[in-house]
Amino acid sequence: MEIFEATEDNYGGVTVNMKKEEPMDSHKFHTMLVASISYWRQKGKKGVWIKLPIELAHLVEAAVKEGFWYHHAEATYLMLVYWIPETPHTLPANASHRVGIGALVLNNNGQMLVVKEKSGKSTGIWKLPTGVVEEGEDICVAAIREVQEETGIETDFIEILTFRQSHKSFFGKSDLFFICMLKPLNFTIHKQNAEIEEAQWMAIEEYAAQPKLNQSELSKNIAKICLAKKDNEYTGFSALLTTTGLSAKKCYLYSNI
């Protein structure tokens, strides 16, 4: 009986990487799947992962009928999973958070860089430049990128001033939003983003006094932190590029040491 090739992990699991270059009809897929699960069960395997490229979407139904469920999906593939033992599964959770940044960019006159957005919930309010951290991007890099994209201002990263976690913000997922302090390297604004209505330097007190902003306790608190930072009465977390493990993988540690 033909069974699937699978790679083993350290937790008693196996992963099958289906190849889009090797199409298979769903009958053959199902037959091999049944034989493979039987083999893995004998071997004492626990979790079974199948990575199915979107080109093989016709095989999803057969896997689900056999008891697989969805673990996660990206644009180009669906990851299905199955648990062999009779015990409750101990499979790792899917990604749970999206990460965003806001940037406090202060010039030497105590003015901050603010923008007005063309659409969304915040129209009519002067706000910090904000954006979403891209897949695989460091927070301190994302902040610099977003400010440059929205306003043309180049910056250096100084520190993270504060962050908030909120839930059910998007498709049931949670959201972490980091306010980064950046030091501007130039001062002439070139509004570059189609989403930005206006951009300017503004006295931080004027920003903090906006009535619409003060309808949100969160925004009020963030403005308070920005004001404290302007007066040097506040210590954020700076970024230390360090390495982890024996493989010396690079990562950033944020702290005020």
Added chain:
Amino acid sequence: MEIFEATEDNYGGVTVNMKKEEPMDSHKFHTMLVASISYWRQKGKKGVWIKLPIELAHLVEAAVKEGFWYHHAEATYLMLVYWIPETPHTLPANASHRVGIGALVLNNNGQMLVVKEKSGKSTGIWKLPTGVVEEGEDICVAAIREVQEETGIETDFIEILTFRQSHKSFFGKSDLFFICMLKPLNFTIHKQNAEIEEAQWMAIEEYAAQPKLNQSELSKNIAKICLAKKDNEYTGFSALLTTTGLSAKKCYLYSNI
């Protein structure tokens, strides 16, 4: 021609929620999909979202053939997406991060709570209690929960000492790991977790001196922060429960103001 019922969003998009209680054969699904897209195109709609319960896995193939791709999946459903305009899509990104916590629990003798894990990469090292933040869980709550689950020690949350972001940690996703300082409310350890080999109170200097721990620059830096905290030479971010927007949704803001 029959078309799908859809809810509209603020970004020119429509969402179709397929119901598992209303099964449909894939031919009818495909016919309605073509008619619906044509209708939405006339209406100037942009993004089209289809939420497909796993019970309707037989419809995935038809949607993909019509040009839909995967946006994300959870155990019980697959979210497919399509972009009508000729322009590049501006659809929001999928969740990109998993969030974990480590806990520094210091008793009045300057000893910290440490555990040894039964399996994984860290066996043989005394380490902080750690865990994964659950869907919808606050970081400060997750830290208290994990310490209680692993050691039976009840705690109060004090502050976040540091955090690190790393990439490609799991299925290509990124990882944010927050070290939380907690104050113990009891001191007798009841090791409760099947994953924990041993748990004890240990002098923080002894923890920091472990040779295996010092093979990782990251761990060395974290130990340095823990030592600084013991000597009160360090300021972390405490948690402020606040509200955001007009709906007054609760969220935590972490800062040292």
